[in-house]
Each structure stands twice: as C-alpha cells, then as structure tokens.
Amino acid sequence: MPTNQYGLSLVVLRNVPLFSGLSEFELEKLSKVCGRRRVERGAFVVRAGEATDFLYILLTGRAKVTNTDEEGREIILAWLGPGESFGEMGLIDGSSRSASVVASEPCELLVLGKDAFQRCLQDNFLVAQRLMQLLVRRLREADRKIESLALLDVYGRVARLLLDVSVEEEGRRVVKKKISKQDMARMIGASREMVSKVMRDLELSGYIATEGDLVVILGS
Structure with a gap:
C-alpha cells in the first residue's frame, strides 16, 4: 500500500x-x-x-x-x-x-x-x-x-522505433536505453528473429552502428 x-x-x-x-x-x-x-x-x-x-x-x-x-x-x-x-x-x-x-x-x-x-x-x-x-x-x-x-513493413517499423526512442547527443542520434530484441518485437508486432535480422541488415548497410550498449543512427 x-x-x-x-x-x-x-x-x-x-x-x-x-x-x-x-x-x-x-x-x-x-x-x-x-x-x-x-x-x-x-x-x-x-x-x-x-x-x-x-x-x-x-x-x-x-x-x-x-x-x-x-x-x-x-x-x-x-x-x-x-x-x-x-x-x-x-x-x-x-x-x-x-x-x-x-x-x-x-x-x-x-x-x-x-x-x-x-x-x-x-x-x-x-x-x-x-x-x-x-x-x-x-x-x-x-x-x-x-x-x-498498417503501412510499414518490419524494416520500416524497426527504423521508426529506433528514431522514436533515440536522443540527440553531441550531434548524433543515439539510442541510449538498451531495448532487447524481444522487447522490440513486442513493440512493433514482429518476431524476435525478424527484428534481429533487420538490425543486422541495417548495421551491414551502414544505417546504424553499435558502440557497446549504444545504437548510433547514421546519416540522420
């Protein structure tokens, strides 16, 4: 109480x-x-x-x-x-x-x-x-x-989620709060496996970079 x-x-x-x-x-x-x-x-x-x-x-x-x-x-x-x-x-x-x-x-x-x-x-x-x-x-x-x-595929939903939870820090967009792949999946209505694949693809394509627990959004 x-x-x-x-x-x-x-x-x-x-x-x-x-x-x-x-x-x-x-x-x-x-x-x-x-x-x-x-x-x-x-x-x-x-x-x-x-x-x-x-x-x-x-x-x-x-x-x-x-x-x-x-x-x-x-x-x-x-x-x-x-x-x-x-x-x-x-x-x-x-x-x-x-x-x-x-x-x-x-x-x-x-x-x-x-x-x-x-x-x-x-x-x-x-x-x-x-x-x-x-x-x-x-x-x-x-x-x-x-x-x-309704309108975005899983790639678009992951990208929008990252942007929504990111903050401006020293001229960069950074996701400071660590969110597990499972929690990301539960937030956007996708499987954890699909979220993991999208995150890997975004990093390999140069859209994001990981620095320890931080995710840096590149070119934003």
Missing part, C-alpha cells in the same frame, strides 16, 4: 512536469495527500482490468505498459521513465485499467488517490491543461503506431 511521506513528497512534486507551475502553497497541499510506493523489478504496478483508484507518477526506474493478444503473447504499448504518469484516463471516466504496468527495474512511485486527483484538477487549471496536453500526445503516438503497423 502507498505510504504518506509529507515533506519528501513536497521536494519531489516540484520536479514533476504535471505539477510544474503550481505555487508552493498548492504543492504543499498536494504533498499532504500523496503517498509513495516501491516496486521490485518484474513486479506488476497495476494489472489490466483492475479498478482505477490511483494516479501513479514514476520517480525512479523504468516500467513498461503491456497487454496481451488473443494467444496470450505480451504486447508492449509504451515505456515509462521518471516524471511520467499513468492511470489518468480511468480516474477521469471511471473505467477499469486498460493495460498492465510492469516494473522493468526497481521503481519508486508517487501515488495520488482518485478524490485528491479530481480536486487537484478542479482547483488548478494548469494541471488540467498539462493533463490534456499529455493525453493528446499519447493519442498522437497511438495514431502513429497504428499507421506504422
């Missing part, structure tokens, strides 16, 4: 993008109703089909948003990192969890209950506005993924 740690939460809240722009007074009020939760690697934070009672904000660690197809195979819908939140949609429309969230490494989370979350939205237009921007961004990402699945 979430534990309340007033004071420590106040420090953390200042660095959460969803709550940036709130005054110290508003942050202090919010910190009094926030809890914290720690989850070990491989553990479920939430499961699909559960009632939605809390908003979660990832403070440390990484987690994956997953679902399963009709044959029980895992599909990775998204990756979450520090500062990112989940659970908003169910708190807004009262629906159950539409997907599971699993810790891919030890995670610490900030937890906000349904009543406190709804009061926060009612009292703070900035939070409501940032939440709308977050949901619009996720909708655009979902549209982009659907487009990739």
Whole structure:
C-alpha cells in the first residue's frame, strides 16, 4: 500500500512536469495527500482490468505498459521513465485499467488517490491543461503506431522505433536505453528473429552502428 511521506513528497512534486507551475502553497497541499510506493523489478504496478483508484507518477526506474493478444503473447504499448504518469484516463471516466504496468527495474512511485486527483484538477487549471496536453500526445503516438503497423513493413517499423526512442547527443542520434530484441518485437508486432535480422541488415548497410550498449543512427 502507498505510504504518506509529507515533506519528501513536497521536494519531489516540484520536479514533476504535471505539477510544474503550481505555487508552493498548492504543492504543499498536494504533498499532504500523496503517498509513495516501491516496486521490485518484474513486479506488476497495476494489472489490466483492475479498478482505477490511483494516479501513479514514476520517480525512479523504468516500467513498461503491456497487454496481451488473443494467444496470450505480451504486447508492449509504451515505456515509462521518471516524471511520467499513468492511470489518468480511468480516474477521469471511471473505467477499469486498460493495460498492465510492469516494473522493468526497481521503481519508486508517487501515488495520488482518485478524490485528491479530481480536486487537484478542479482547483488548478494548469494541471488540467498539462493533463490534456499529455493525453493528446499519447493519442498522437497511438495514431502513429497504428499507421506504422498498417503501412510499414518490419524494416520500416524497426527504423521508426529506433528514431522514436533515440536522443540527440553531441550531434548524433543515439539510442541510449538498451531495448532487447524481444522487447522490440513486442513493440512493433514482429518476431524476435525478424527484428534481429533487420538490425543486422541495417548495421551491414551502414544505417546504424553499435558502440557497446549504444545504437548510433547514421546519416540522420
């Protein structure tokens, strides 16, 4: 169960993008109703089909948003990192969890209950506005993924995934977060063997290069 740690939460809240722009007074009020939760690697934070009672904000660690197809195979819908939140949609429309969230490494989370979350939205237009921007961004990402699945072959889907998860670093596009071939396959709807073949072909053709755990996208 979430534990309340007033004071420590106040420090953390200042660095959460969803709550940036709130005054110290508003942050202090919010910190009094926030809890914290720690989850070990491989553990479920939430499961699909559960009632939605809390908003979660990832403070440390990484987690994956997953679902399963009709044959029980895992599909990775998204990756979450520090500062990112989940659970908003169910708190807004009262629906159950539409997907599971699993810790891919030890995670610490900030937890906000349904009543406190709804009061926060009612009292703070900035939070409501940032939440709308977050949901619009996720909708655009979902549209982009659907487009990739419908229009691109596996080569195109792998290339788009690499570009989507890459960052600019010293004038280069670099994939810094290590993603296994199996996880890549689960994200783009392909087999691990096919993803491995595509990655080899992209490297042999000079489109990407590996440097330790980094993947460098060449000519981008």
